[in-house]
Amino acid sequence: MSSISARRLAKELAEIHSEGCPVGINLVKADDFTCWWFTIEVMGESLYQDEKFTLQFRFDSGYPISSPAVQFVVTDGKQAPIHPHVYSNGHICASILGNEWSPVLSVVAVCVTLQSMLASCKEKQRPVDNDRYIRHAPDNPKKTQFHYDDDTV
């Protein structure tokens, strides 16, 4: 792992420890600079009231130039939220995790974006191609070429 990504992640982690996460987001584990876990819950009135989800970030040495691999954890009894852009295997179809990723974004910024994505959901449903996608989905969601069609959510 190159020192640039490690140093950048170390700095982000230090900021999380010193300033804390935004409301509804909590760091679960960040033992190394390859995989971090966060819990995320939607504050206020929403379809996901009293539900808590776990987000997994995987970083490669290209971070922050290349995006982190972000998905919901669906093992150990954890569930991915039922959302038109979240597949049942935890993969998220969000442009900022793909071609709209920018190195100025941070881990916390991604969490906040996903939190607001859940908060603005109008109807709890899986993506239309959910079954087809999870049959062939790669392990790393970054290998999927998502087609971003909906920018309302």
Add this chain to the structure above:
Amino acid sequence: MPSMANFNYVDGVNPNLLCCICRMPFNDPFTTQTCGHTFCRDCILQSLDHVYQCPIDRQALTADDLKPADSIIRSLVDELVVECTNQTCSHICQRQLLEQHLQSSCPYVEVPCPSRGCDQIMLRGEAVNHRCEYSLVTCDACDTEVEAAQLEDHRIQCYQQLTTCDLCGLQFQRSAKSSHQNSCPESPMQCPQQVNGCSWKGKRVALHSEHISSCPYQALSGFFSIFHERTQVLQDENTVLKRRVESLQTQIRTIEIQLQSASLALGPWFRNSNLGLSSPETSISDTLRSPDLPSHQRPRLQTVSSPRSVPEGDAFAAYFPPQEEIQSYERQQLSAMERPAPDRHLEHPVRSIHRNSWSLGQGWDALHTPASRTSKQVASAVAPLDFSCTLEGTLEGLRESIVALSTSMETLGRRNDIALTNETLRLNEELMSLKANIHGLRMQMHAMMMDNAQLTGRTDPLLFENSFPTVSTHRYHYMSNTQSATKL
């Protein structure tokens, strides 16, 4: 050269100087010409490899749109103070000077052995003392520099050659040079007692044959050794004592600070209690400026035993400025009040009213004017605190003063009550007599009017009704009487 990302910045860095991509202060900053954002050169070039847009606002961006950032930004980041990238090195300097430090002076940079032909790598700091087979050493026999590995071979040849001592002219093999230097009779020597002050210098041969036997310092060498020992002991003791004095000074300083805060809290009592400890008489006489203080002292001590039996005139004199007028007034009033005969209490206010023979309001004012004057004095006069006394003593004194004051307040209230009752009684009596008088007048008036009516033969119904005693209150009678009188 270590990676630039490993800089450790000594101070906090202004967030405006941080690159959005690596979150570190700009390193070789470049600014986009299209949108004016600044990044590290490496960061933005890596990002452009990924996607041709500005990471901040996603505007289209190519490497051609980048130009080096303004020199002011460059100076700001170049002058940031960083630690040396070698963690064992404690050197800190401006970022732009670090490279120079690493290249030339950092003792923890790995450098090749300075000796020609050696390919060992070592830290610069150790290189000075490094000895390898290639490092040059000086032959002790001929003073030429040879590589360490060849020293043995060199010596074998060198030692066999003959040489001549420069001083005594003796010829010997070079191998014996070092031993000769220690024994050459011509070599310059200094007296072994030089440390004790002997300034003799001369040849070795002269040292032993002449000087040692006559050197006054040599004779005293036994004394010097004892003296040195003692000095050493004294020096050790001195250092211990110095340390002790330092710690004591620190303690004294803390105590002084505590004392200051304590004296600040105690206010004027601090100084006086301090003086009082040394000489109470002088401290009292020093602080006694107001003339009524001694008189205050006396009653205060008396009130301790029996506050109620104190002559209150004196006690009052202590609390108010010594105006004879007030004092005499108080004495007079209080002595009047303290007389046991109850008829005096009744008699005194009535008498004063009779004597003054003013209206009711005036009489009341006259009764109370001195009292209001004294109350004004209470407000304006500062209570004579006795600073010469201890704080507890003063507090005790103040408490007793309050007790005395409350007692006198009580008597004053009682006196006022009695005066009021007497006044009311007297007024009632006067009112009754006035009423009787008025009644008589009314009856006379009535009779006159009836006579008049009979004479003229006409009756005024209104007058008749008003003047007739149909209404029973005296007050109404009085009013109607006045009316009829006006009409007349």
